[in-house]
Amino acid sequence: MVDNEYYSQAVHGPYESFNIGDLVLEEGGTIRNCQIAYASFGTLSAAKDNAILVPTWFSGTSKIMEQAYIGPGRALDPEKYFIVVANQIGNGLSTSPHNTAWPLGMANFPKVRIGDDVVAQQRLLKGRFGIETLALVVGGSMGAQQTYEWAVRFPDAVKRAAPIAGTAKNTPHDFLYAQSLCDAITSDPAWAGGWYREPHAVREGLRRHSRLWAVMGFSTEFYKQELWRPFGFSSVDDLMLNFLDATFLPMDPNDLLCMAWKWQRGDVSRHTGGDLAKALARITAKTVVMPISTDMFFPPADCAAEQRLIPKGELKVIDSLWGHIALFGLDAGYIEQVDRALKQLLDTPA
DSSP, X not given: OOOGGGGSHHHHOSOEEEEOOOEEOTTSOEETTOEEEEEEESOOOTTOOOEEEEEOOTTOOHHXXXXXXXXXXXXXXXXXXXXXXXXXXXXXXXXXXXXXXXXXXXXXXXXXXXXXXHHHHHHHIIIIIOOOOBSEEEEETHHHHHXXXXXXXXXXXXXXXXXXXXXXXXXXXHHHHHHHHHHHHHOSTTEETTEESSHHHHHHHHHHHHHHHHHHTSOHHHHHTTTTGGGTOOSHHHHIIIIIIHHHTTSOHHHHHHHHHHHHTOBGGGGGTTOHHHHHTTOOSEEEEBOBTTOSSSOHHHHHHHHTTSTTEEEOOBOOTTGGGGGGSOOHHXXXXXXXXXXXXXXXXX
């Protein structure tokens, strides 16, 4: 079975939880007493006009966002801004399949959409802090999906938006990739509708899931140039075992499946009868769209096509040979470019 200590304060803290009450879901059903885990940094101004929201990505928690993107002198500077990192539903810290009692737990956990996360985050911000407007919403990958949802759903509340390595409407190609991740987890015969009869079965499913990230998460140049060597890995096998497997094998597979399902269905055009142009035209925020140059999940061309539909949209491609996994912040060049773009955005009048 998964290591329940993985989701502890010792590993991912410090974080707090806020009960947003009963959350009625877009797909039907209700999460009773929905808990949103969050971490906050800095001090909220008296006018409550310096708040930044950072949603999490697939498998990520507030801890990795803190480590990779937040700090004095950075764009997300807690000495200037009040930064709230909200853990998405299903990520293991907020209400998730593995930490929710029956009848919601495991296989019976209801289907959650990106829009449900954003409604939950709005309740968190208003109920816990009295925040009604955000100086910036910024997130990567699934965090970018949530950023778009915020900007389209609550345009008056978002002054600036920065979706990194993600799209407003998921593409058929990316849907298929996320499905391959789900299939890898559930392919073992010992896996049965959210239950696992043998602990090794889940670990093997998660290992197959991890190896798909090895193929699609990094770029081909990352491997050709052996960019893993400066980080102490002796071989590609060592990288897979001690980075990717070490990242994913401790996680709960039910939580990953919950997140993958909503990743596949991220689509702001559902607000406008399927018209993506009309949905993105709702955005009033100054928006900087930041794809990663070698990302195979959300390639720059897909992001640029959406950026052109945003009234105050700007495209800044982040150059990195790390592919989608540049989001983890291990590529110093990636971090420098993102920080520069975010500082410029925050210095731009809303």
